[in-house]
Amino acid sequence: MRDVDAAACEVEPPGAWRFAQVGVTTAAVGVLVATMLWSATRSSSPGLVGVDVALAVAALILVPVVILRPRTGGVLAGVLVALSPVATPVASFAVLFLARNRPFRQAAAVAAISVAGEAVQAFWRPVPSLPYGWRLVLMTIAYAALFGWGTWAQARNALLAELRDRARRAEQEQERRVDEARAAERGRIAREMHDVLAHRLSLLAAAAGAMEYRPDAPPERLSAAAGVIRASAHHALDELREVITLLRSDDAESPTDAPPGQTLADLPRLLDEARAAGQRIEVNDPLGPPVEIPAAVGRTAYRIAQEALTNARKHAAGQPVRLVLGGAPGTGLRIAVSNPTTPDGGATGSAGTGLIGLAERAALTGGRVTHHVDATGRFHLTAWLPWPT
Numbered sequence: 083m084r085d086v087d088a089a090a091c092e093v094e095p096p097g098a099w100r101f102a103q104v105g106v107t108t109a110a111v112g113v114l115v116a117t118m119l120w121s122a123t124r125s126s127s128p129g130l131v132g133v134d135v136a137l138a139v140a141a142l143i144l145v146p147v148v149i150l151r152p153r154t155g156g157v158l159a160g161v162l163v164a165l166s167p168v169a170t171p172v173a174s175f176a177v178l179f180l181a182r183n184r185p186f187r188q189a190a191a192v193a194a195i196s197v198a199g200e201a202v203q204a205f206w207r208p209v210p211s212l213p214y215g216w217r218l219v220l221m222t223i224a225y226a227a228l229f230g231w232g233t234w235a236q237a238r239n240a241l242l243a244e245l246r247d248r249a250r251r252a253e254q255e256q257e258r259r260v261d262e263a264r265a266a267e268r269g270r271i272a273r274e275m276h277d278v279l280a281h282r283l284s285l286l287a288a289a290a291g292a293m294e295y296r297p298d299a300p301p302e303r304l305s306a307a308a309g310v311i312r313a314s315a316h317h318a319l320d321e322l323r324e325v326i327t328l329l330r331s332d333d334a335e336s337p338t339d340a341p342p343g344q345t346l347a348d349l350p351r352l353l354d355e356a357r358a359a360g361q362r363i364e365v366n367d368p369l370g371p372p373v374e375i376p377a378a379v380g381r382t383a384y385r386i387a388q389e390a391l392t393n394a395r396k397h398a399a400g401q402p403v404r405l406v407l408g409g410a411p412g413t414g415l416r417i418a419v420s421n422p423t424t425p426d427g428g429a430t431g432s433a434g435t436g437l438i439g440l441a442e443r444a445a446l447t448g449g450r451v452t453h454h455v456d457a458t459g460r461f462h463l464t465a466w467l468p469w470p471t
Contacts, residue, residue: 100149107175108145114171115141122167125209130166137166144169148176153188156180160195164202173199177225181232182239193229197222284395286314288359310358345380349387353405356391362402363391369407375415379467382447383417386465389436390419398424398461412471414449419463423455440465 119138123131141162148155156176162169173196180189200221204214212220289310344352353363375383387405394403401422409415437453444451449467456462 104146104149107149108142111145111171111175112142115168118168118171130207134166134168137162138168141169141172144172145175148172148179152176152180152184153192156188156192157195160192160199162199163196164199167203167207170200174225174228178228178232181229182235186233189229189232193225197225200225283314284359284392286311288361288395288399289314306358310355314355314359344384344388345377346375346383347380348384352384352388352391356395359395361391361395364402364404366404366406369409375469378447379415379449379469382443382449382467383415383465385443386417386440386451386463387419389440390463393436393463394419394421394461398422400424409469411469413469415467415469417463417465417467420460423459423461437463 115138119134122134141159144155144159144162148159156173156179159169159173159176163173177189177193177196180192201218204217204221208214209217289307293304293307353365356363390405391403394401398421401424403419403421406418407416408418437451441451444465444467447467449465451463451465453461453463
């Protein structure tokens with residue numbers, strides 16, 4: 083496959099930068115060829131001078147061929163080097179160029195052809211001061227050095243390209259993680275807004291509905307309902323500030339680390355507010371006075387009770403609600419809420435996002451939330467939360 087890619091690269095039309103590269107390289111190699119030609123004409127017989135000049139011209143013509151058609155130019159340079167030393171600079175350049183830009187096998191083949199050409203040249207055009215064996219060893223070392231240098235340069239370029247690609251992928255991965263963290267933060271804030279505001283707004287709606295449908299109620303009842311509306315609006319604003327604090331928080335990795343809010347110790351106030359709005363609630367709390375519960379578990383328990391009461395007001399208005407708390411350190415905290423359903427209980431079109439949020443919130447603390455409607459039409463919500471010893 084790499085050979086196919088290399089062949090495809092050979093037929094690409096050269097651009098302006100390629101022509102500049104060809105011109106500069108040809109001039110540089112031309113200086114070396116001229117030097118070799120001057121040396122060869124001084125030591126060779128007069129009959130070979132014309133041959134060396136012609137081969138020097140041919141070698142210079144091969145320089146662009148090596149750049150544009152590396153394999154073809156490299157093989158031809160290796161053949162020319164067998165005829166005259168003036169082709170040695172071009173053959174050396176071909177080995178280095180292929181080692182830097184082409185697959186290992188192509189560069190090794192051209193290097194072997196060039197060494198073979200040097201062996202032939204040394205045989206029929208010997209240098210009196212340098213034995214044949216030593217000359218062949220030196221030329222082999224020289225071509226091996228060029229081949230190794232080019233191969234190392236190609237490997238280094240490939241490594242740098244891979245590192246750049248890894249850095250680019252790492253940046254993309256980091257951007258993806260940031261986007262996911264932002265999405266998780268938005269989901270966390272949405273759950274917080276649902277939990278803290280739905281309860282208050284349902285209290286407002288219940289109290290306002292009582293005032294609307296019972297305008298003839300005693301003044302003290304109307305005053306109490308107005309007090310519930312005022313208090314609920316005040317608490318809704320306070321809790322909205324907590325949500326805004328969450329929105330401004332930079333910590334998107336700790337959904338349970340919300341600002342200090344209501345815990346299980348605040349459950350009596352929640353029940354008083356619901357009862358003041360006209361909701362009938364029966365509580366079975368064997369836990370008794372406030373007990374030491376981890377803050378995250380206490381907040382989750384409060385939100386579960388709050389969401390259950392809110393759902394009961396929305397979907398089973400006027401129906402009594404039963405709330406049961408139980409458990410102990412080491413066995414876990416159990417919360418059970420139940421209420422009768424009404425035929426039009428789904429008229430509000432709720433998508434159940436509150437229950438989904440409760441399940442996710444409980445899962446973050448290591449607990450679980452389940453809900454179902456039994457055969458008698460009674461809705462049950464059951465939660466279990468860990469309570470370490």
